[in-house]
Amino acid sequence: MPKEHPAKHPVQHPGDRLNGPNEPNENGAYLVASGLAKSFGDVLAVDDVSFEIIGQEIFGLLGPNGAGKTTTIRMLSTVLPPDAGDVAIGGHSVTREPDRVHRLIGVCPQELALYPELSANDNLVFFGRMAGLSGSDAKSVAAENLALVGLSDRAKDKVEKFSGGMKRRVNIAIALMARPKLLFLDEPTVGIDPQSRNHIFETVLRLRDEGMTVLYTTHYMEEADRLCDRIAVMDGGRLIAIDTPHNLKASIGDPAEVTLEEVFLKLTGRSLRD
Amino acid sequence: MTRPLSIAIFELRRYLADRGELAFGIALPIALFALMYGTFSGEPTFNGTTHIVDLDGGAVTGEILQRLDAIDGLTVELLSDDDATAKLDRSAILTAVVFPAGFSEAVVAGEPAKVVTRQRGNGGNAGQIAVSIVRGVTDAVASEAAARVAVAGALDGAVAQGRIDATLAGLLSASQERPLVTVTSRQLGGDGGDDFVDRLMPGILVMFLTFAVTLGSQSMVEDRRLGTLERLLTTRLTLGQMFIGKFLAGLFRAMFQALVLLSLGFAALQVAGASEYFQVIAYCLLIAGAVAAIGLAIGSLATSRDQAVWAGVVITMFMTVFGGTFFPVDGALDVLSRFTLNRYAIDALDSIISGGESLPSQWLEATVMVGVALVALAIARWGFRATSR
Numbered sequence: 001m002p003k004e005h006p007a008k009h010p011v012q013h014p015g016d017r018l019n020g021p022n023e024p025n026e027n028g029a030y031l032v033a034s035g036l037a038k039s040f041g042d043v044l045a046v047d048d049v050s051f052e053i054i055g056q057e058i059f060g061l062l063g064p065n066g067a068g069k070t071t072t073i074r075m076l077s078t079v080l081p082p083d084a085g086d087v088a089i090g091g092h093s094v095t096r097e098p099d100r101v102h103r104l105i106g107v108c109p110q111e112l113a114l115y116p117e118l119s120a121n122d123n124l125v126f127f128g129r130m131a132g133l134s135g136s137d138a139k140s141v142a143a144e145n146l147a148l149v150g151l152s153d154r155a156k157d158k159v160e161k162f163s164g165g166m167k168r169r170v171n172i173a174i175a176l177m178a179r180p181k182l183l184f185l186d187e188p189t190v191g192i193d194p195q196s197r198n199h200i201f202e203t204v205l206r207l208r209d210e211g212m213t214v215l216y217t218t219h220y221m222e223e224a225d226r227l228c229d230r231i232a233v234m235d236g237g238r239l240i241a242i243d244t245p246h247n248l249k250a251s252i253g254d255p256a257e258v259t260l261e262e263v264f265l266k267l268t269g270r271s272l273r274d
Numbered sequence: 275m276t277r278p279l280s281i282a283i284f285e286l287r288r289y290l291a292d293r294g295e296l297a298f299g300i301a302l303p304i305a306l307f308a309l310m311y312g313t314f315s316g317e318p319t320f321n322g323t324t325h326i327v328d329l330d331g332g333a334v335t336g337e338i339l340q341r342l343d344a345i346d347g348l349t350v351e352l353l354s355d356d357d358a359t360a361k362l363d364r365s366a367i368l369t370a371v372v373f374p375a376g377f378s379e380a381v382v383a384g385e386p387a388k389v390v391t392r393q394r395g396n397g398g399n400a401g402q403i404a405v406s407i408v409r410g411v412t413d414a415v416a417s418e419a420a421a422r423v424a425v426a427g428a429l430d431g432a433v434a435q436g437r438i439d440a441t442l443a444g445l446l447s448a449s450q451e452r453p454l455v456t457v458t459s460r461q462l463g464g465d466g467g468d469d470f471v472d473r474l475m476p477g478i479l480v481m482f483l484t485f486a487v488t489l490g491s492q493s494m495v496e497d498r499r500l501g502t503l504e505r506l507l508t509t510r511l512t513l514g515q516m517f518i519g520k521f522l523a524g525l526f527r528a529m530f531q532a533l534v535l536l537s538l539g540f541a542a543l544q545v546a547g548a549s550e551y552f553q554v555i556a557y558c559l560l561i562a563g564a565v566a567a568i569g570l571a572i573g574s575l576a577t578s579r580d581q582a583v584w585a586g587v588v589i590t591m592f593m594t595v596f597g598g599t600f601f602p603v604d605g606a607l608d609v610l611s612r613f614t615l616n617r618y619a620i621d622a623l624d625s626i627i628s629g630g631e632s633l634p635s636q637w638l639e640a641t642v643m644v645g646v647a648l649v650a651l652a653i654a655r656w657g658f659r660a661t662s663r
Contacts (some may be wrong), residue, residue, distance in 0.1 A: 077508045099510065107508040113501035117291055122284075129280040130509040178509065 028250040029077065030182060030213045031054040038071050047237040048085070057203065058214040060228030060245075062221075064268050068237040069217045070110060073158030075187050076215070077107045077216070089182055105134070105182030110187045110217075111165045113174070116160035120151055120170050123159060124177055131178035138177070147172040148206075150199055165196025172200065182213045189223060200225060221261040231260075235268045277511050281519025285493060286526045286591050294653030295489065303482040304538060310474055310542075323349040325370040325403035327358045332378020338408075338415045348407060358615050369393040369401035371408045381416050384423040416445055423475050456562035475539050476623035477599040482535070482617050483528050483561050484593050489568020494658075495582040517570070518656060524566025526557075532558040546627045553633040560643035561619045567650035568615075574657035618642045 029052035036049040046068040053059040057200055064070050074080040076087050078098040086093050092100040114123050121142055146152050149169035153256040154162070159170060185204065189197045190213030203225060206215055217226055224231055225245045232242040241248060248263045275583070324578055328335055342350045358370040372390040380387035389412055390396075391405050424622060426438050497503035507514060536558065540551050568589065576582035596607060597616025611617040621640035627629040635641075 025536070058639065074504075079504050079507055099512070102510045105508060107505060108499050109505060111501040115500070115502065117288060122287075126280070126284050127509065128509045130277060130506055132510040174505070200404060248521040 028054045032088045036082050037084040044237050049239045051232050054120045055213050058227050059209050060224040060231040061217045063234035065236040106175035106178050107184045108172050108175035112171050114159050117158050121155040127174045128177040140152040145176050149173045165192035168192050185216045225260040233267050277517035278513045282522035282526050285523030289527050307478050313489050321347045321350050322400040322404045323355050324408050326365050327355050327372040328375040329375045330377040334381045335373045336377035338412050341411050368398040369405050381419045420447030426527050476620045479535050480619040481594050481599045484590050486528045486565050487569045487590050491572035491582040491586040494573030495576050495579050521566050524569050525562045528565050564643040564646040567647040571650040571654040576652040
């Protein structure tokens with residue numbers, strides 16, 4: 001049973017204005033990337049990548065190692081200026097209005113971007129302050145987010161004492177401190193146990209249901225199949241496919257029989273990349 | 275301004291949470307200073323024991339014993355005649371000074387009095403020195419007593435004895451406070467007699483403040499390594515705010531160090547007054563600013579933790595060794611020292627603490643610190659852009 005595209009049923013909140021600032025455009029797209037390109041020396045890491053992310057969807061960005069996923073996310077999140085092209089998030093250009101974009105996004109990087117010698121709560125409050133929250137707001141949002149990721153009882157413990165799964169959950173909780181409209185999750189489930197992974201899935205789905213748009217990268221195909229409303233596949237710096245998991249599977253056979261991994265291998269080949 | 279301040283406070287908390295850094299930045303300088311202070315200063319030039327046999331028990335002997343007891347480095351051990359003899363016999367002690375019965379009475383009466391020194395062999399070096407000290411004190415006390423007797427005799431009852439005693443006591447006290455002849459010691463070599471400790475405290479303080487260069491340089495590199503720098507750049511924090519925050523963080527760390535070390539130094543050693551203390555703190559703010567900016571510049575240019583640490587250590591060691599931290603520099607070293615923060619910082623602190631000079635008179639040294647801070651901040655900003663591409 002294919003998932004229904006959330007853009008067909010946009011969640012309407014009192015006072016929401018479609019097509020206004022910080023809202024999806026007339027096509028429902030919250031993020032519009034057009035002609036993105038980035039080179040590092042002679043290596044073309046991202047080559048003319050264009051796609052849209054619909055408001056309140058979980059958009060999967062898949063690809064083998066070195067496909068250009070992380071470079072793309074770094075450009076989308078204003079960290080890396082593109083050599084060509086631009087991205088609009090909530091109607092704001094990441095190259096011309098990065099400060100505006102920062103108010104809309106939350107980034108959960110692939111590595112654990114935490115201060116291990118400090119407590120989970122201290123980490124969250126600090127990044128909350130950097131996200132523009134007042135001291136008291138940062139504390140209350142930190143408490144909410146720690147509850148969301150199931151770490152309320154470990155709030156005062158140093159992060160260095162946490163398991164890998166707990167650190168991953170703190171990593172996500174930090175990304176949520178800015179109360180973002182668009183959340184970037186770059187391989188948030190690497191190296192963690194099934195329980196933590198399942199908790200993260202449930203958290204992401206809950207956030208989507210509450211109205212958040214999510215860009216999700218992963219190497220786990222069953223994870224992408226379970227979570228993502230639409231999936232884009234990158235290889236060699238280019239976007240080679242973009243569709244719903246159901247349609248991608250249907251493109252090579254019976255969607256009930258075909259796995260997303262088979263689609264992925266068919267699209268990107270079986271040769272080793274590292 | 276609240277975000278840079280938040281960064282600075284956050285980094286200070288990280289610093290305080292790191293026991294290793296605290297031990298290095300606070301405990302080590304205190305231990306080092308205590309060690310050097312104990313080695314080079316504060317200790318009396320002589321440490322010894324004088325063994326006294328008091329067969330007299332009179333007021334004059336009591337006065338002599340009191341004065342001996344007050345001498346720094348000299349311990350007075352009272353022995354019975356038999357004990358002293360037994361100890362001398364078995365060489366447990368090498369000298370003993372005997373105040374015979376009737377000694378005080380004889381001195382007060384203005385009659386000849388004797389003190390007997392017993393010694394084993396030549397009495398040993400320490401024993402001879404101790405006996406000399408006893409002899410000197412005894413002479414002084416006996417002379418004072420003789421003076422009293424002489425004055426009383428000259429006045430022949432015209433003035434009450436109590437008044438004579440009080441007047442003489444006042445005169446003696448005054449002469450002790452303002453002696454006609456004073457003897458001062460000057461250390462040969464160095465810069466002609468500057469107190470070593472006066473320079474030691476600023477030297478060690480500045481040395482550990484400049485060590486903060488290495489710590490500051492790692493802050494930026496560590497944020498890069500952890501991924502927190504990139505994460506910070508996706509928040510509402512601007513690049514300028516981040517730089518100010520990191521600069522303030524280095525400044526706060528160095529000032530925390532300076533405050534603790536200076537407060538302890540001023541309180542324990544009473545090297546100078548409150549005015550000097552606050553002027554030194556104000557100048558330390560400038561040193562901390564320069565040090566924080568250099569650390570930030572290194573951290574912005576370095577692409578790895580090793581690079582940052584090595585650059586920090588090389589720069590710090592150069593400034594420490596050639597900046598006159600432990601000894602005044604001259605000749606070719608003097609030229610090299612002009613390229614160090616330590617030279618200007620130590621000169622300024624030394625002048626304020628022990629030279630009686632004020633902070634405004636150290637304008638050149640202050641300008642150097644501000645100039646270094648501004649140049650290093652500009653390099654940091656440029657370096658960050660260059661290494662982030």
